[in-house]
Amino acid sequence: MSAKLTVDGIEYPLNTEKTLLENLESQAVKVEFHCRDGHCGACRCLLISGQPEYISYPMAYLRDGDVLTCCCTAKDDIKLATYR
Amino acid sequence: MAYTTFSKIPNDALKEPMFFGNPVNVARYDQQRFEVFEKLIEKQLSFFWRPEEIDVSRDRIDFLNLPDHEQHIFISNLKYQTLLDSIQGRSPNIALLPIVSLPELETWIETWSFSETIHSRSYTHILRNLFTDPSEVFEDIVTNEEIQKRASDIAGYYDDLIHATQFMQLHGLKQTETDYINLHGHKETLTLRSLKKKLYLCICSINALEAIRFYVSFACSFAFAERDLLEGNAKIIKLIARDEALHLNSTQQILNLWADGKDDPEMAEIAIECFAEGREIFMQAAEQEKEWAKYLFKDGSMIGLNEEILCQYVEYISNQRMQAIGYEAPFDVKSNPIPWINHWLVSDNVQVAPQEAEISSYLVGQINSKVDSDDLSTFEL
Numbered sequence: 001m002s003a004k005l006t007v008d009g010i011e012y013p014l015n016t017e018k019t020l021l022e023n024l025e026s027q028a029v030k031v032e033f034h035c036r037d038g039h040c041g042a043c044r045c046l047l048i049s050g051q052p053e054y055i056s057y058p059m060a061y062l063r064d065g066d067v068l069t070c071c072c073t074a075k076d077d078i079k080l081a082t083y084r
Numbered sequence: 085m086a087y088t089t090f091s092k093i094p095n096d097a098l099k100e101p102m103f104f105g106n107p108v109n110v111a112r113y114d115q116q117r118f119e120v121f122e123k124l125i126e127k128q129l130s131f132f133w134r135p136e137e138i139d140v141s142r143d144r145i146d147f148l149n150l151p152d153h154e155q156h157i158f159i160s161n162l163k164y165q166t167l168l169d170s171i172q173g174r175s176p177n178i179a180l181l182p183i184v185s186l187p188e189l190e191t192w193i194e195t196w197s198f199s200e201t202i203h204s205r206s207y208t209h210i211l212r213n214l215f216t217d218p219s220e221v222f223e224d225i226v227t228n229e230e231i232q233k234r235a236s237d238i239a240g241y242y243d244d245l246i247h248a249t250q251f252m253q254l255h256g257l258k259q260t261e262t263d264y265i266n267l268h269g270h271k272e273t274l275t276l277r278s279l280k281k282k283l284y285l286c287i288c289s290i291n292a293l294e295a296i297r298f299y300v301s302f303a304c305s306f307a308f309a310e311r312d313l314l315e316g317n318a319k320i321i322k323l324i325a326r327d328e329a330l331h332l333n334s335t336q337q338i339l340n341l342w343a344d345g346k347d348d349p350e351m352a353e354i355a356i357e358c359f360a361e362g363r364e365i366f367m368q369a370a371e372q373e374k375e376w377a378k379y380l381f382k383d384g385s386m387i388g389l390n391e392e393i394l395c396q397y398v399e400y401i402s403n404q405r406m407q408a409i410g411y412e413a414p415f416d417v418k419s420n421p422i423p424w425i426n427h428w429l430v431s432d433n434v435q436v437a438p439q440e441a442e443i444s445s446y447l448v449g450q451i452n453s454k455v456d457s458d459d460l461s462t463f464e465l
Contacts, residue, residue, distance in 0.1 A: 039431070042426075
């Protein structure tokens, strides 16, 4: 059983090696990005469930339940919602 | 209330608010109340660049071949950006350093302002290359009506705060012997709370500046470069945009820390009190930028960009930026009308230039003029 990435209610397979942003892009989900380095906050999404693992320090301001998709991966099922 | 360059109060900087606490004394970075400002300093220092590193010599030919209305777009944007960075290169220092209370935030403000001076220098670098005498362009900045409209709005919040802070630090807040006469010539009762309110609005205005004002010009510069035109300029603007993302991050941090009650509790109250006014500052900035787009394209559009698309982009980016500081998205635009711009905004930090790591053997501008015929012995035609 491979892990799953759920975004706005739609399930996609999750590649645990790639960042969540790269995962979304490889599934042709249109998401915003600017710096891809954790400081601009453009790729911010809402975390519904799951455990993101940051590979670099997320510098943008994160409220409770926010996740910065450009600089984290997930090892297991994760559910997100986009800000729209 | 007078400012002191080295306060002897043995305070604990971890317990100070960001602003209007005790003045900073020891510049120590081993501990931070808000770690993010230390991270921002490190990041900004790692981004260091010099305008002279970028070759803009080809831009002159491209510029001379542009039709008049495109030259107008290009030069007007440079003028506007020169204005913005003239303000940003000094104002955070003058307005915020006298009232800051955390060492990491103090140093961040200095680092931030310094990087804006590099931006200012890069506009001179670009313009010197385009014109034999760039004076006319610079001189127009203080007289051009379209630019002035924006300048007075941006500078207004800074000036209000600076003026009131200077009064407080000179006379204190009692006002029994000396009345405070504000910049508009009216008598005003100054309290610590009203000063904090001025600070809040000033940060809102800076945030709007970094969040959207720059992006209209960025879009135009990158649109030229998408057509392989003025690429030296676009390389410089790319570096500027990378820096601006950090500056924007810091003002978003400050506003959010206040609003979420993680800093001074009085600032959390002010954030609620000024919620509508803060929104209005943003909406006003968006409106002005749309007017600016109209002015840019008054004589005609450029390939890939026109007034309508640029206005949509202003709305789109305003939505994003306003959501980042806790406002509802005010505009209907749901998708980015110029998605190609994002590729110009990637920070590119994976590409490590030799001069970024400390390699002592790396020398700038060195050439070896000794060529022996043996050096070419392995060449085959």
